[in-house]
Amino acid sequence: MGAIARSPFAHRLTGASQTPQNENVVIRDLSTLPRIGFKGNGTTNWLSSKVSAVPAAPNKAITLSDGTLIARLGKEEYLVLPGRDAVGSVCSELEASWNADDASGERRIGYPLPRADSHSWLYLEGSSIAQMMAKICSVDLRGDRFLQSEVAQTIVARISAVLIREITDGSYGLHMLTDFASADYLWDVLQDASAEFGGGFAGNGRI
């Protein structure tokens, strides 16, 4: 799935963005990176034949050797996020692969779910992320309760969200994918919630 041309946060990132004052809460906009999902009967078998591993249970994520993050959202539903330093595009490769298999008449391989234009994608990093999220989300996201590779599909600030704890040796990191069309609202919420910790938006892209 190709990346979108413009982030839904783009118009808020220019000019008077709230920049982080410290390392407590740093929010990055990854919305312009590609992402794709697959769902439906047979998806687990199909995806397992295309990548080296898939998570063993729903609401778990794994990172492949090239940095690709695969989150299992249900028995037969997956979300694929490209890695930090991805050279190729795992998303477009998987989509092309699915199209080829579908065209060759394979059945029970699920179906692709375009995610680039349905979900915005933020990466939240820092020592106070769990504290900040406690203000807008009811799931306990503290570091010792919401472990690396865990996934929570829940409500954040009254909109549905997929939260994935990053698998890293570094500080606490959280991927947050929410409704694309609610991005403007979410920006205001996060600006308000992060201000207490001196946090803010550090532009787009990864470190």
Place this chain on the structure above:
Amino acid sequence: MKLMTCPLNGPRNITEFQCHGEVHRQPEPSGASDHEWAEYVWMSNNTAGVVREWWCHTPTNFWFLAERNTVTDEILATFPVPADGPLGEAS
């Protein structure tokens, strides 16, 4: 906040869920009389007591079954849809 335990996602605020009414067994569409079909589509038992209901966890769109006491609003059990066999019905 009232909590409900989703079979897929674990305990969550009740605001993450929607109730979709009591479980009915669908009569065979081709063989059912108009009366039976109308009964299935339009009527509910509205039981005062323990009923089996359809619920949906809206962030994941995960549908499951729950047993709830409609008098006390106590949720007694939640479980995924059985892979086969009957869903069970409110009496």
